Amino acid sequence: MNIGFIGCGIISMAHLEGLEELKRANLKTFDLTAVCDLNEKRANAFAANAEERLGKRPKVYTDYKKMIAEEPLDAASVLLDHDLHHIVAEDCFAAGIHVQMQKPLAISPFYGRKILADAKKYDRILTVSEPSVLGxxxxxxxxxxxxxxxxxxxxxxxxxxxxxxxxxxxxxxxxxxxxxxxxxxxxxxxxxxxxxxxxxxxxxxxxxxxxxxxxxxxxxxxxxxxxxxxxxxxxxxxxxxxxxxxxxxxxxxxxxxxxxxxxxxxxxxxxxxxxxxxxxxxxxxxxxxxxxxxxxxxAHPFAHSYVELWEAITDRKTPISSGxxxxxxxxxxxxxxxxxxxxxxxxxxxxxxxxxxxxxxxxxxxxxxxxx
Ligand SMILES: NC(=O)c1ccc[n+]([C@@H]2O[C@H](COP(=O)([O-])OP(=O)(O)OC[C@H]3O[C@@H](n4cnc5c(N)ncnc54)[C@H](O)[C@@H]3O)[C@@H](O)[C@H]2O)c1
Missing domain, CATH: 3.30.360.10 (Dihydrodipicolinate Reductase; domain 2)
Incomplete structure (x- = not known):
């Protein structure tokens, strides 16, 4: 399955390491085919790093809406500021894309309820990459x-x-x-x-x-x-x-x-x-x-978060770190x-x-x- 990263800031590197651990262990894992950041330089540097670690350079975008419209993505990892989580999650679900959200699920409980409801509305998988309960x-x-x-x-x-x-x-x-x-x-x-x-x-x-x-x-x-x-x-x-x-x-x-x-x-x-x-x-x-x-x-909590996402999509298995x-x-x-x-x-x-x-x-x- 293909995955895109939306946001290439501080935490995205740890996620790359997680994907790398799965690849090294020869486990089923997502292909990181696209990445997006408003900051193009950051996105390009991240794509170069991804190529080094995973062997394939993901396509770079600065507009996530363009990325989810153009790329054949199965899932997206949303690695953005908290106040964007509910907006980007809905856009991904509406485009037919499953979502792995970063903690906190949302900026506040009202928006958390919205994300849970949107996942149901569009019948898409939602997991939260919460390292304190994974790995x-x-x-x-x-x-x-x-x-x-x-x-x-x-x-x-x-x-x-x-x-x-x-x-x-x-x-x-x-x-x-x-x-x-x-x-x-x-x-x-x-x-x-x-x-x-x-x-x-x-x-x-x-x-x-x-x-x-x-x-x-x-x-x-x-x-x-x-x-x-x-x-x-x-x-x-x-x-x-x-x-x-x-x-x-x-x-x-x-x-x-x-x-x-x-x-x-x-x-x-x-x-x-x-x-x-x-x-x-x-x-x-x-x-x-x-x-x-x-x-x-x-071992790596973020590697585990992608195992959870994969199994939730393919087997509808309930993730430990669910929405x-x-x-x-x-x-x-x-x-x-x-x-x-x-x-x-x-x-x-x-x-x-x-x-x-x-x-x-x-x-x-x-x-x-x-x-x-
Ligand atoms: N241990 C953990 O689980 C952990 C640790 C750190 C951060 N996080 C979570 O990850 C998320 C991101 O945190 P961070 O520390 O990486 O923040 P950050 O500010 O370093 O990175 C966010 C990135 O998103 C980009 N961005 C902002 N708006 C965008 C948009 N509309 N389209 C595309 N790109 C956009 C920014 O340019 C930036 O590069 C937060 O929700 C945070 O809570 C989790």
Whole structure:
């Protein structure tokens, strides 16, 4: 099957590596036949890199509508700013093209619901390339926890702070405006985490949060902006199964960053990326967990995302990282944002159903009008 990439920015390289891993392993994989970016130089450089890694130069476009009209594509990977996801997804579905969307599924829950509805309307496959639940290591973690390796999960803690020194995250100014990115880092980074939380321990029922914009100005030395997306959030939540969570993230840390996830069950602690520490003193390395629980899965999360997309198209297999799961992850983030705005705990279900949307309204107000 043929695939086109729409957007050749930062993350597109990791996707190229994913396709390369599948090719190297001699697995069925998409032919990258076309790429598109508004920035022609970037698109050409990306196409040259693709030729080196995959052996074939994809055709270059600067207008994605032209690309999807002219190219015989089976699927497209949408690698664009969050406020474009719902627009480009609909154009692809309407052209008969299946879509792999980047996280977050959409800029806000309203647009997430729209993407899910459009996939149904045009009967096309939608997957979300969410690396926190894909790839052998993450698959093994979720399976091991569901298998009871640490016992029922009582508490999950997730801390992530980065030291931007008042510059732009990933060099991109758009990420700091809620009208372009839905919120601050709590959305961009947050959906990785909320999808992982629910993958390992089921739905989250209720969230309470405080959020803040501590850094009023950011600059890359050429442009100075006044961010409207939160740079810091502190959140507590409760899972449906009674487990509790504490999750915080900040791009306004200085001097030293922090990062780590601890998943505590009644018999031990799972440290993603590290090991399992059991109450009896036994340490199980992640490599052993992978060997036992996910020996068949592709190691690279983005390679896995293309396996999921392929199998969803050919066998109608339900992907682990489905549009619906991406929507739920987005709604947990928006429950936190809603809570911080109204000063009360918020039920995730109410955000999913569109009953609570005060925070989301502030996002829509700030969006570029022709992207609403
Ligand atoms: N680990 C991950 O899963 C991960 C990491 C980074 C980014 N992402 C996601 O990938 C998406 C893109 O992020 P990024 O960091 O690559 O951003 P980026 O700004 O580096 O890249 C976006 C690219 O899209 C191009 N573009 C913008 N509008 C376009 C249009 N109308 N037509 C064609 N090209 C257009 C830009 O020129 C740019 O090259 C975001 O949704 C982000 O959340 C996911």
């Amino acid at each position: 052998a290591e993450n698959i093994a973690m979720a399976r091991a926890i569901k298998d009871g390796i640490i016992g029922p999960v009582h508490l999950l803690m997730d801390y992530a702070t980065v030291t931007l020194n008042r510059a732009f995250f990933a060099g991109t100014a758009w990420r700091h405006f809620k009208g372009r990115a839905g919120a601050g880092w709590i959305n961009d980074h947050g959906v990785h985490r909320t999808q992982m939380f629910t993958e390992v321990n089921g739905p989250i029922r209720e969230v309470f949060a405080y959020t803040e914009i501590f850094e009023k100005e950011l600059t890359d030395g050429k442009t100075t902006i006044r961010p409207t997306g939160e740079d810091t959030s502190v959140t507590v939540f409760r899972f449906d199964n009674g487990g509790l969570g504490h999750w915080m993230c900040s791009t306004a840390a200085h001097g030293e960053s922090a990062g780590g996830v601890w998943i505590y069950g009644s018999n031990g602690c799972f440290r993603p990326g590290k090991h399992i520490a059991l109450g009896n003193g036994q340490i199980i390395p992640i490599a052993d967990v992978i060997k036992q629980y996910a020996p068949e899965a592709a 619906e799961r991406g929507f739920e992850a987005l709604c947990i983030v928006f429950a936190a944002l809603e809570s911080a705005l109204i000063g009360q705990p918020v039920k995730v279900r109410e955000v999913m159903d569109g009953v609570r949307h005060s925070y989301e309204d502030t996002v829509v107000n700030e969006m570029i009008p022709d992207r609403r």
